[in-house]
Amino acid sequence: MNYNWNWGIFWELSPDASGTYFQTLMNGLGWTLATALVAWVIALILGVVVGTVRTTPIVWAVRLGNAYVELFRNIPLLVQMFLWFFVVPELLPKEMGNWLKQLPNASFWTAVLSLAFFTSARVAEQVRAGIESLPRGQLAAGTALGLTLPQTYRYVLLPMAIRISLPPLTSEFLNIIKNSSVALTIGLMELTARARSMQEFSFQVFEAFSAATLIYLAVNGVIVLLMHGIERKAAVPGYIGDRSRQNHV
Amino acid sequence: MFENFDFDVIARTWQVLIFQGLAFTLQVTVLSMTGGIVLGTLLAMMRLSSIKSMAWLAASYVNLLRSIPLVLVIFWIYFLVPYIGAWVIGSQTPIKVGAFTSALVTFVLFEACYACEIMRAGIKSIPSGQSGAAYALGMTYWQVMGQVVLPQALRNMTPVLLTQTIVLFQDVSLVYIISLPDFVTLASKVAQRDGRLVEMYIFVAVVYFAICLLLSFWVKRLQARTAIVR
Numbered sequence: 001m002n003y004n005w006n007w008g009i010f011w012e013l014s015p016d017a018s019g020t021y022f023q024t025l026m027n028g029l030g031w032t033l034a035t036a037l038v039a040w041v042i043a044l045i046l047g048v049v050v051g052t053v054r055t056t057p058i059v060w061a062v063r064l065g066n067a068y069v070e071l072f073r074n075i076p077l078l079v080q081m082f083l084w085f086f087v088v089p090e091l092l093p094k095e096m097g098n099w100l101k102q103l104p105n106a107s108f109w110t111a112v113l114s115l116a117f118f119t120s121a122r123v124a125e126q127v128r129a130g131i132e133s134l135p136r137g138q139l140a141a142g143t144a145l146g147l148t149l150p151q152t153y154r155y156v157l158l159p160m161a162i163r164i165s166l167p168p169l170t171s172e173f174l175n176i177i178k179n180s181s182v183a184l185t186i187g188l189m190e191l192t193a194r195a196r197s198m199q200e201f202s203f204q205v206f207e208a209f210s211a212a213t214l215i216y217l218a219v220n221g222v223i224v225l226l227m228h229g230i231e232r233k234a235a236v237p238g239y240i241g242d243r244s245r246q247n248h249v
Numbered sequence: 250m251f252e253n254f255d256f257d258v259i260a261r262t263w264q265v266l267i268f269q270g271l272a273f274t275l276q277v278t279v280l281s282m283t284g285g286i287v288l289g290t291l292l293a294m295m296r297l298s299s300i301k302s303m304a305w306l307a308a309s310y311v312n313l314l315r316s317i318p319l320v321l322v323i324f325w326i327y328f329l330v331p332y333i334g335a336w337v338i339g340s341q342t343p344i345k346v347g348a349f350t351s352a353l354v355t356f357v358l359f360e361a362c363y364a365c366e367i368m369r370a371g372i373k374s375i376p377s378g379q380s381g382a383a384y385a386l387g388m389t390y391w392q393v394m395g396q397v398v399l400p401q402a403l404r405n406m407t408p409v410l411l412t413q414t415i416v417l418f419q420d421v422s423l424v425y426i427i428s429l430p431d432f433v434t435l436a437s438k439v440a441q442r443d444g445r446l447v448e449m450y451i452f453v454a455v456v457y458f459a460i461c462l463l464l465s466f467w468v469k470r471l472q473a474r475t476a477i478v479r
């Protein structure tokens with residue numbers, strides 16, 4: 001096999017004037033994390049609201065919630081990004097569309113929006129499943145104590161349901177980081193895009209992609225550790241995930 | 250808002266987009282899901298194997314591929330396969346690999362990881378008494394797996410595997426990044442040629458939405474029908 005390995009490539013200067021190739025990749029990691037984190041916060045808020053609404057007895061709200069989830073789950077993320085990036089600015093009133101197109105970091109905000117809506121549909125599914133896994137008696141007991149429906153959700157159902165949905169939410173968080181790489185199609189210079197441009201400039205294909213792979217693995221590892229910590233902290237005594245109980249059995 | 254909407258561009262091109270682009274996407278989806286389930290089942294059997302090194306090997310493969318983005322996997326395979334091919338046939342220069350083959354290899358390898366996790370859950374859902382009984386009857390490992398455990402595991406996991414197929418059908422759109430002639434790539438070529446991005450991308454979104462919604466309703470019905478049998 002004729003391939004010239006050159007692991008020293010990371011310390012050479014890259015042509016995009018931001019320093020060495022290593023710094024370029026780290027820059028990309030920064031964009032990946034920024035995109036994923038901002039989108040995650042929005043997705044979490046939207047997802048919890050939509051997921052909660054879908055378990056209420058309000059029929060039209062349930063239908064609206066279902067439609068929301070189906071809409072964002074059944075179109076590929078790539079196509080959703082194209083819709084937000086190319087189509088939405090054209091459909092808005094002219095001034096607003098132009099303002100959107102001229103926004104600095106337009107691809108960043110578009111990526112954030114599309115990732116947020118795409119992921120919120122998945123979060124909504126997990127939250128709904130979490131609420132529905134609770135015994136029916138909890139809702140009845142809450143309202144029997146004189147709590148209103150919103151209060152029952154706020155003080156009885158959601159605190160448990162969110163804890164139950166923590167493990168699937170962890171994997172959604174990992175997914176949003178991986179999915180942020182799709183944003184390279186609309187020109188966001190995140191980690192995978194940087195690895196690709198490094199490959200184009202230096203022809204060191206495998207070094208570039210190996211580095212990106214290792215960075216993704218490291219980020220994954222850190223998040224898994226962090227989320228395990230949170231899961232342990234949030235565990236309710238007597239339920240799955242409660243360490244103190246496991247130790248005593 | 251829609252006063253400039255040009256339906257003609259869709260009328261002119263939909264046949265090419267559907268019968269070439271969407272057909273490519275569907276072909277890749279069906280073939281790589283089939284390959285993925287076969288490879289994934291083997292990986293699941295390795296992961297559940299009592300031979301430690303086999304279990305470790307399968308687990309590392311699955312965890313590695315599941316922690317990096319599909320976009321990166323597509324790039325890896327796209328650049329790696331020509332070199333591996335050259336190494337296999339002992340050629341000095343990287344061999345040329347067709348678009349279709351490259352996409353197929355990528356999605357079989359990638360989908361095998363997800364199919365592995367699904368099949369592992371499926372195999373574990375079969376009571377161990379069944380394989381115990383089969384071994385007691387004198388069956389070999391492959392007979393136990395092929396005739397007792399796997400048929401049931403596959404049946405229990407069919408809805409999940411079909412849902413995963415819908416996800417894969419959407420993921421195949423990512424071959425856009427290496428310009429393979431799938432549905433999205435062809436539509437974006439028309440969009441840029443005719444300056445009709447709005448019409449083309451809305452058309453693509455509507456087609457994907459309709460297909461995936463129909464398929465997911467069908468899977469839900471199938472799930473409701475097969476769920477209680479056990």
